[in-house]
Amino acid sequence: MSLEVKNLTAGYGDVIVLRDVSFSVPPESIVSLLGANGAGKTTSLNALSGLLVDVKGGTLLLDGTDIGQLSAHERVEAGLAHVPQGRALFPFMSVRENLEMGAYIPRSRAKQAQTLEWLFQIFPIIKERLSQDAGLLSGGEQQMCAIARGLMSQPKYLLLDEPSLGLAPIMVRQVMSVISTIARRGIGVLLVEQNVAQALKLAKYAYVLEHAQVAIEGPAEELAGNDRVRKAYLGL
Numbered sequence: 001m002s003l004e005v006k007n008l009t010a011g012y013g014d015v016i017v018l019r020d021v022s023f024s025v026p027p028e029s030i031v032s033l034l035g036a037n038g039a040g041k042t043t044s045l046n047a048l049s050g051l052l053v054d055v056k057g058g059t060l061l062l063d064g065t066d067i068g069q070l071s072a073h074e075r076v077e078a079g080l081a082h083v084p085q086g087r088a089l090f091p092f093m094s095v096r097e098n099l100e101m102g103a104y105i106p107r108s109r110a111k112q113a114q115t116l117e118w119l120f121q122i123f124p125i126i127k128e129r130l131s132q133d134a135g136l137l138s139g140g141e142q143q144m145c146a147i148a149r150g151l152m153s154q155p156k157y158l159l160l161d162e163p164s165l166g167l168a169p170i171m172v173r174q175v176m177s178v179i180s181t182i183a184r185r186g187i188g189v190l191l192v193e194q195n196v197a198q199a200l201k202l203a204k205y206a207y208v209l210e211h212a213q214v215a216i217e218g219p220a221e222e223l224a225g226n227d228r229v230r231k232a233y234l235g236l
């Protein structure tokens with residue numbers, strides 16, 4: 001049981017962005033995918049969720065099922081949800097309508113009311129903002145809304161692309177705390193972050209992408225003490 005990427009080679013047209021990249025996310029845990037701007041983190045998430053990327057080789061397994069040939073929609077049905085970089089909310093739709101968009105597959109739509117109640121426990125702020133336009137929320141609230149929308153499909157695994165980007169420190173802490181709650185509630189989280197210090201505090205295990213490959217990997221606390229990681233990513 002895990003979300004597993006084996007020997008993924010992918011890019012755009014003839015440009016190879018990822019070469020032979022392997023990583024895995026066990027259930028109910030947080031794994032972080034790190035790397036500089038342009039290292040291929042978003043490309044990795046897009047390859048997993050079946051968006052835009054040209055996958056040239058490799059295997060994608062969700063709890064043992066090969067999802068590599070499935071459409072993006074079918075991958076959501078299989079239990080994978082993606083919260084994209086930049087959040088991609090519909091600003092002129094209410095928070096409730098945005099959340100409903102996340103429950104478009106039949107299995108999730110049938111349980112929409114229950115899932116909403118479950119989400120209100122994790123994100124009390126969402127309940128208060130339900131009828132407001134998503135575009136009127138603060139940056140942190142928008143990120144919470146985007147994560148909540150991802151959870152509306154009732155995924156087994158959640159892909160989070162730069163959830164703390166552009167947020168004030170207090171909101172970063174709130175978003176991180178929500179992410180650890182989500183993992184405790186039984187969802188495996190693949191966390192892409194530029195905030196390496198925060199990501200290593202939260203994650204159990206981490207991978208660092210450099211030059212299209214996994215350059216370093218290990219338990220998060222080990223990476224936090226790794227000289228190369230400290231110099232290149234923690235500014236120490």
Ligand SMILES: Nc1ncnc2c1ncn2[C@@H]1O[C@H](COP(=O)(O)OP(=O)(O)O)[C@@H](O)[C@H]1O
Nearest residue numbers: 012015017035036037038039040041042043044
């Ligand atoms: N749609 C695209 N078409 C062509 N090249 C792209 C596209 N998206 C990203 N790239 C390139 O792929 C590389 C990896 O980008 P990305 O996965 O977005 O990195 P990261 O998320 O780690 O910052 C970069 O060199 C970027 O310019």
Ligand SMILES: [Mg+2]
Nearest residue numbers: 041042043085
């Ligand atoms: Mg990115």
